[in-house]
Amino acid sequence: MDFELRATEQSDYDTIATWIEDAVSCSRWAGPRVPFPFSARELPELLSVKGGSSYSLSDSDNSCIGFGQFWVVRQGTVHLGRIIISPEARGVGAGRLLCKKLLAKAMQETGAAMVTLRVYRDNMPALSLYSSLGFSVVESESTGDLLLMSTSNAE
Ligand SMILES: CC(C)(COP(=O)(O)OP(=O)(O)OC[C@H]1O[C@@H](n2cnc3c(N)ncnc32)[C@H](O)[C@@H]1OP(=O)(O)O)[C@@H](O)C(=O)NCCC(=O)NCCS
Numbered sequence: 001m002d003f004e005l006r007a008t009e010q011s012d013y014d015t016i017a018t019w020i021e022d023a024v025s026c027s028r029w030a031g032p033r034v035p036f037p038f039s040a041r042e043l044p045e046l047l048s049v050k051g052g053s054s055y056s057l058s059d060s061d062n063s064c065i066g067f068g069q070f071w072v073v074r075q076g077t078v079h080l081g082r083i084i085i086s087p088e089a090r091g092v093g094a095g096r097l098l099c100k101k102l103l104a105k106a107m108q109e110t111g112a113a114m115v116t117l118r119v120y121r122d123n124m125p126a127l128s129l130y131s132s133l134g135f136s137v138v139e140s141e142s143t144g145d146l147l148l149m150s151t152s153n154a155e
Helices: 010-017 023-030 040-046 094-110 124-132
Strands: 004-007 053-058 064-074 077-085 114-120 146-150
Touching: 004 094, 010 040, 010 064, 023 077, 053 094, 064 094, 077 094, 094 114, 094 124, 114 124, 124 146
Parallel strands: 077 114
Antiparallel strands: 004 053, 053 064, 064 077, 114 146
16 A cells, blocks of 8 residues: 555545535544534634644545544643544555554654544444554543543553
């Protein structure tokens, strides 16, 4: 697979907007701050996080097939968010590749040693992926719906 992590362009946001089918998938991907429906033009602003960085996973044609963000939550800890793979590209390893590249980029750019993320308890594909990458659930910082996961034990 000839995939690359690169800066996100407006045309990528236009593509990503077509992947979000309904309010439930929107909320699972982006959390409560992004309403559904939304305009692709507004997506960069809706997804903006202070001090955050956004990256696209592109294929050999430079088409966007995935997206993710990270931002520093406190010194030494960087948080991954809004991870998504195109529905057509799921199930063949692109999500794992995106996460590995995003993790490496986040740690390299921020110098953080710990990485966290949030995932809905019933989002089995994402939960299984993050567990296999070494993330563990931090129950003390999780809710009935939403899990906080960390690369090291933050209990
Ligand atoms: C979560 C997501 C990024 C995974 O991407 P993907 O490209 O399908 O994942 P991969 O093909 O790389 O699979 C990696 C692992 O994910 C898990 N996984 C993927 N699809 C799965 C499914 N349908 N059921 C259970 N586990 C699954 C498996 O652990 C898999 O590892 P394996 O192949 O060794 O079994 C993708 O499903 C997605 O974009 N979902 C919608 C947005 C979303 O929910 N984002 C997460 C926000 S926290």
